[in-house]
Amino acid sequence: MAFDYEKYIRPGKLPHIWCPGCGHGIVLKGLIRAMDSLNLKKEETAIVSGIGCASRLPGYVDCCTLHTAHGRAAAFATGVKMARPEMNVILVGGDGDGTAIGGNHFIHACRRNIDMTYVIMNNYIYGMTGGQFSPTTPHMMKASTTPYGNPDPSFDIAKLAIGAGATFVARGTAFNASQIDKLIAEGIQHKGMSVIEILDDCPTTYGRRNKYKSVIEMMNRLKEVAVPVKAAEKMTAEQLQGKILTGVLFKADRPEYCAEYQKVIERAKGGAK
Amino acid sequence: MSKKVAFLQGNEAAAQGALYAGCNFFAGYPITPSTEVAEVMSIELPKVGGKFIQMEDEIGAYAAVLGAALTGKKALDATSGPGLSLKQELIGYACIAEIPCVLINVMRGGPSTGMPTGPSQSDVMAAKWGTHGDHASITLVPASVQECYDMTVQAFNLAEKFRMPVLVMPDEIIAHMRERIEFREPGEIEIINRTEPTVPPAEYKPYDTRFGDVPPLAAFGSGYKFHVTGLNKMQDGFPTTKAEIVQAEEERQVRKVMDKVDEIVDFEEFKMDDAEICVVAYGSTSRSARYAVNAAREKGIKVGMFRLKTFWPFPDKQIKAIAAKVKGFVVPEMNLGMCSVEVERCNEGKAQILTVNRVDGEPLNPEQILVKIKEVK
Amino acid sequence: MSRYELRFSGAGGQGLITAGIILAEAASIHEGKQAVQSQSYGPEARGGASKSEVIISDAPVDYPKVTACDALLALTQEACDKYTHDLKEGGILLYDSEFVTRLPEGNFKKVGFNIISTAKNEVGREIVANIVALGAMISLTGVISRENGLKAVLSRVPEAFLELNEKAYAAGFDKAAAAAAA
Numbered sequence: 001m002a003f004d005y006e007k008y009i010r011p012g013k014l015p016h017i018w019c020p021g022c023g024h025g026i027v028l029k030g031l032i033r034a035m036d037s038l039n040l041k042k043e044e045t046a047i048v049s050g051i052g053c054a055s056r057l058p059g060y061v062d063c064c065t066l067h068t069a070h071g072r073a074a075a076f077a078t079g080v081k082m083a084r085p086e087m088n089v090i091l092v093g094g095d096g097d098g099t100a101i102g103g104n105h106f107i108h109a110c111r112r113n114i115d116m117t118y119v120i121m122n123n124y125i126y127g128m129t130g131g132q133f134s135p136t137t138p139h140m141m142k143a144s145t146t147p148y149g150n151p152d153p154s155f156d157i158a159k160l161a162i163g164a165g166a167t168f169v170a171r172g173t174a175f176n177a178s179q180i181d182k183l184i185a186e187g188i189q190h191k192g193m194s195v196i197e198i199l200d201d202c203p204t205t206y207g208r209r210n211k212y213k214s215v216i217e218m219m220n221r222l223k224e225v226a227v228p229v230k231a232a233e234k235m236t237a238e239q240l241q242g243k244i245l246t247g248v249l250f251k252a253d254r255p256e257y258c259a260e261y262q263k264v265i266e267r268a269k270g271g272a273k
Numbered sequence: 274m275s276k277k278v279a280f281l282q283g284n285e286a287a288a289q290g291a292l293y294a295g296c297n298f299f300a301g302y303p304i305t306p307s308t309e310v311a312e313v314m315s316i317e318l319p320k321v322g323g324k325f326i327q328m329e330d331e332i333g334a335y336a337a338v339l340g341a342a343l344t345g346k347k348a349l350d351a352t353s354g355p356g357l358s359l360k361q362e363l364i365g366y367a368c369i370a371e372i373p374c375v376l377i378n379v380m381r382g383g384p385s386t387g388m389p390t391g392p393s394q395s396d397v398m399a400a401k402w403g404t405h406g407d408h409a410s411i412t413l414v415p416a417s418v419q420e421c422y423d424m425t426v427q428a429f430n431l432a433e434k435f436r437m438p439v440l441v442m443p444d445e446i447i448a449h450m451r452e453r454i455e456f457r458e459p460g461e462i463e464i465i466n467r468t469e470p471t472v473p474p475a476e477y478k479p480y481d482t483r484f485g486d487v488p489p490l491a492a493f494g495s496g497y498k499f500h501v502t503g504l505n506k507m508q509d510g511f512p513t514t515k516a517e518i519v520q521a522e523e524e525r526q527v528r529k530v531m532d533k534v535d536e537i538v539d540f541e542e543f544k545m546d547d548a549e550i551c552v553v554a555y556g557s558t559s560r561s562a563r564y565a566v567n568a569a570r571e572k573g574i575k576v577g578m579f580r581l582k583t584f585w586p587f588p589d590k591q592i593k594a595i596a597a598k599v600k601g602f603v604v605p606e607m608n609l610g611m612c613s614v615e616v617e618r619c620n621e622g623k624a625q626i627l628t629v630n631r632v633d634g635e636p637l638n639p640e641q642i643l644v645k646i647k648e649v650k
Numbered sequence: 651m652s653r654y655e656l657r658f659s660g661a662g663g664q665g666l667i668t669a670g671i672i673l674a675e676a677a678s679i680h681e682g683k684q685a686v687q688s689q690s691y692g693p694e695a696r697g698g699a700s701k702s703e704v705i706i707s708d709a710p711v712d713y714p715k716v717t718a719c720d721a722l723l724a725l726t727q728e729a730c731d732k733y734t735h736d737l738k739e740g741g742i743l744l745y746d747s748e749f750v751t752r753l754p755e756g757n758f759k760k761v762g763f764n765i766i767s768t769a770k771n772e773v774g775r776e777i778v779a780n781i782v783a784l785g786a787m788i789s790l791t792g793v794i795s796r797e798n799g800l801k802a803v804l805s806r807v808p809e810a811f812l813e814l815n816e817k818a819y820a821a822g823f824d825k826a827a828a829a830a831a832a
Contacts, residue, residue: 010500013511043474043498048340059500059511064493066343067502067512068336069366075333079340079348082324083298084494087344105336108329261324268319280675280687390690450688450714451671453678563712639713 008032008042010062017056021207021215023174023200024054027121030172030180030198031092032061037185045088048077050097053128054121054200057092071102074109077116085258088188091118096126096134099155103135110164110193114257117187120157121174123200131205142209161195162250168194169250174201175222176246186248192256199226199244277456283421283448284351287377287441288313290425291349293457295464296375297323298346300337302330302356305389306445307379310351331356335363335376342374343501345467345492347429351377354387357396357403365404366503367438368526371480371490373467375428377441379448380556380607382634391634392445394556395608400440401585407523409530410585411537412440414555418452423462424582430465431537435529436487442584444607446557446636467492474498479510480522486529530586539582540591544570548577550649551595551624552603553616555581558637562605565642576603576646581612592619601625601649605642608632625649651683653707654793655716658783659733660725662700665780668806669723670702672784673794676802677706681794686714699729706793721791723783724750725765742790744783744826761790763829768821778818785822790830796823 009032018024035045045063049055051070058065064087068076073091081089098106098120109116125143126132133143133150136157140149161169168190170183180198187194201207201218212218229247232240281289288310291299299314311327318325324341328334331352338348352360357378367374380396382388401410411431413424425441432439470477470489474497481488488508491497504512505519513519530537544566545551554562559580569576579595581588592615596602601624604613613628620626627645631637656673658666667689674687689702705711721742724730727750730743734754737743745753747762765786769779781803788799800819807815 043496044494046493059502062498064498065500066340066493067500067504068339069362069503072332072336072363075328075336076340078326078328078333079298079300079337079342080344080493081340082326082337083341083344083346083348087494104329105333108333261319261326265319265322268316269322278679280671280679446688446714450686451674452686452711453684557714560712560714564717567712636715638715639717 003033005029005032008035008061010060013060016060018053019204021201021203022053023123023198024057024121026174026177027119027180027198027200028057028060030177031090031119031184033181034184034188037181038188040088040188044086045090046077046080047090047092048073048080049091050093050102051128052094052097052126054092054094055097071097071100072105073097074102074105074118078109078112078114081114081116082258082261085115089116090188091116093120094127095120095122095124095136095157099135099157099160107160107164110161110166110195112257113165113167113192113254115191115193117184117194117196119184119196119198121198121200122157123202123206125202125206127202127205131202131209144205144209157197158195158249165193165254166195166250167192167252167254168248170194170248171197171199171244171246173199173222173226173246175219176226179246183248190251192254276458278453279456280451280453281418282309282451283415283418283443284309284379285313286418286422286454287425287443288317289456290422291375291429292317292321293422293462294347294426294429295466296347296349296429297321298338298341298348299323299350300326300328300334300341300348301351302328302334304331304353304356306381306448307351307353307377310377314349331359332363335360338374339363339367339372342372343493345495347433348374349377350374351379353379353381353389354383354396355385357399361399361403364438365406365408368404368408369406369503369505370501371436371526372438373432373436373490374438375425375432375441376438377425377443380442380444382632388634390445392557392636393607393632394444394558395611395632396442397584397608398611400442407527409437409527410440411435411437411530412442412583412585414581414584415441415443415447416556416559416580417447418450419454420582421447422454422457426457426462426464430463433465433467434487435533436490437530444556470497478508480506480508482508482525486525486532534586534590537583538586538588538591540588541580541582543578543580545577545579545595548575549599550574550576550601550603550646551599552576552578552605552642552646553581553592553612554578554605555584555612558605558607561637561639562642564639565646568639568643569646574646584612587615587619589619592616593621596620596623599624601627603627603629603642603645603649605629605637605645607637651706651708653705653711654720654791655718656704656706656721656787656791656793657701657716657719657733658723658787659699659701659729660723661729662698664700664725665777666700666723666725667702669780669784670704672802672806673787673799674704674706675806676798677704677794680798680801683708683794684711686711688714699726699732701729701733721787721793723787725779725783726750727752730754744786744790759830761826761830763825765822768825769818773814773818773821775814778814781815781818782822785819786826789823789826
């Protein structure tokens with residue numbers, strides 16, 4: 001029997017706003033499968049986003065959903081989680097929202113290791129505003145504001161998350177749909193800040209400018225560059241040139257923030273300083 | 274049993290008032306001259322099982338407050354000028370999404386970094402006009418340490434009652450000076466809690482106007498699922514661009530406050546019965562004004578004071594009535610003319626208006642006001 | 651009693667803000683008067699001229715700052731130069747006789763003794779110089795009773811330092827009385 005997405009989708013809210021060929025819908029489905037696999041209760045799950053195409057995702061999911069201001073998802077979500085640690089808090093959003101305007105909140109949520117799961121759809125571009133370059137747009141690629149090629153170096157979101165202190169960091173691609181739900185589910189189960197970067201595509205504002213002939217070509221590129229971490233262990237540096245590792249990239253055990261604050265409460269109540 | 278009294282700073286009293294009101298969540302970012310609010314909350318909140326978090330920046334602090342408020346918490350943030358500027362986008366978010374919360378903004382010199390330890394009253398316009406878009410503002414301006422306590426309680430009540438952000442704005446003098454205060458007994462001030470929905474979750478809409486201009490707000494995690502956005506929204510919380518819905522919702526968000534102006538606006542009239550001159554003052558400046566009014570009365574000048582306790586909504590009706598009676602207004606402020614602009618608007622050209630303005634980081638003293646009182650013709 | 655205005659001045663870090671707070675607290679909590687304490691600080695927590703002001707009255711205190719100073723403490727020359735301009739005719743200037751050597755002109759009572767060295771050498775710790783000064787100010791002004799001043803001092807200090815502070819307060823109170831009589 002085919003998977004029933006309807007039970008997590010809000011009635012009457014589809015069709016979504018995303019363009020044909022956009023990978024965000026693939027991520028939405030992966031997220032729903034992940035939630036279902038863990039049997040998450042909808043009323044006990046908050047999905048928080050910022051601004052941008054990817055940040056429209058919460059509107060379609062029948063949970064407690066919070067579409068915040070540009071870049072602020074991680075900070076709003078931190079408030080939700082601190083106030084109600086029993087809730088599942090999942091963040092979704094894009095690369096610009098999460099790592100440019102929201103970069104500070106992102107790294108500090110990682111540093112605190114607060115028990116939230118952040119699914120970042122990285123399509124290398126600000127799609128909603130028409131294709132301006134983002135912190136993940138590769139060097140020399142074209143965007144509406146890099147007409148002569150992007151002079152900026154780019155962020156590696158997964159490395160950024162690891163460096164900032166996230167304790168579960170994984171990467172998947174919109175091409176490998178069946179892996180997405182597994183990575184997200186593992187992230188949700190992990191006690192601490194988990195970051196799942198999904199390499200995505202934006203045929204409308206990125207593909208067109210950068211001479212991708214079709215969505216299929218963009219998806220094929222994702223397929224070609226992705227190398228599972230296990231497979232990479234057997235590859236030479238030369239073979240890994242231009243490749244991007246996928247799968248669970250980092251996992252660590254470190255005190256979780258809400259649990260640490262619970263200890264503060266106990267110390268305060270006990271009269272200790 | 275006698276009441277608990279203490280000798281506290283304005284900031285400390287504001288934090289105690291928040292606790293009395295039932296505040297159980299604080300997020301903030303260190304900034305002079307408001308930091309004592311955060312310090313007290315960091316000590317007191319965990320003792321009662323509340324949560325305190327120091328965020329990575331001013332915007333994050335207010336965002337965390339909004340997130341917590343949506344889970345049903347009574348949430349507080351405290352800041353000063355530069356922080357108020359940074360939070361403005363999210364103050365607008367709280368207005369459109371209709372999220373109750375309180376922000377204490379201690380006024381220091383500006384613009385920009387200005388004078389971090391110097392007093393000022395130059396944020397009063399930013400309190401209303403700082404965020405973009407149309408919205409109502411409720412802003413309270415305490416003039417004593419006791420009022421820092423009481424008005425913070427009142428701010429939480431107003432936030433919950435009108436489902437919106439409320440500001441408490443002491444100037445640096447009020448925030449840092451110390452006076453004796455009385456802690457309120459339980460029940461002494463009524464505590465207003467959020468109106469929760471009565472409909473079952475399946476029928477719940479977060480902006481359901483069948484329940485009036487201030488629809489009930491459910492809490493995330495309480496069994497209700499709903500959507501919150503900063504986009505113009507429909508009654509079910511989902512975005513819309515339908516003209517008639519956007520117009521109606523925008524108007525309701527302002528109307529819910531402006532229809533209740535008489536209930537919200539609080540003020541004090543001092544020696545106004547036979548006054549021919551009215552000093553309009555607020556915050557620490559009103560203390561200088563009271564001194565000056567007494568001094569002028571001793572010289573036989575018929576002068577009184579109208580003290581704003583609510584800066585927004587502005588007491589239009591009261592100022593208009595006074596304008597019809599007096600020959601002149603004196604408006605002393607630690608800014609270059611903000612309240613005086615509002616007084617001018619309400620005055621409608623009737624009485625003379627003299628201003629006393631000071632922005633050098635020093636308190637505006639009674640003598641300066643007295644000089645102006647004598648100049649009224 | 652009508653409005654009585656005091657100013658404690660010296661260098662940042664000398665505990666003058668605390669001295670002002672204790673006096674105002676004593677007046678409002680223990681003596682049953684109205685009192686307001688305020689301060690102005692430079693950006694540095696230590697050094698520079700610093701002042702703490704206390705207004706005490708039987709009626710509610712409106713303007714919280716000094717308008718015409720009734721009694722002023724100066725622990726440093728810089729503070730004395732900067733903050734004595736509004737000292738009232740007939741007012742009181744208490745100064746540290748070792749650190750303040752140039753006194754302002756004016757028709758007010760000038761009382762000096764070695765406040766800091768009293769704390770350091772007679773009481774035993776320089777850190778309680780502010781309490782020596784507080785005792786001295788209460789002694790000279792009579793603005794509150796000796797007992798209420800002491801109560802407020804003891805309610806503010808950690809238990810381990812009660813004796814030290816009590817000693818400092820008494821030393822200041824008595825030395826000021828002696829200096830004023832001299």
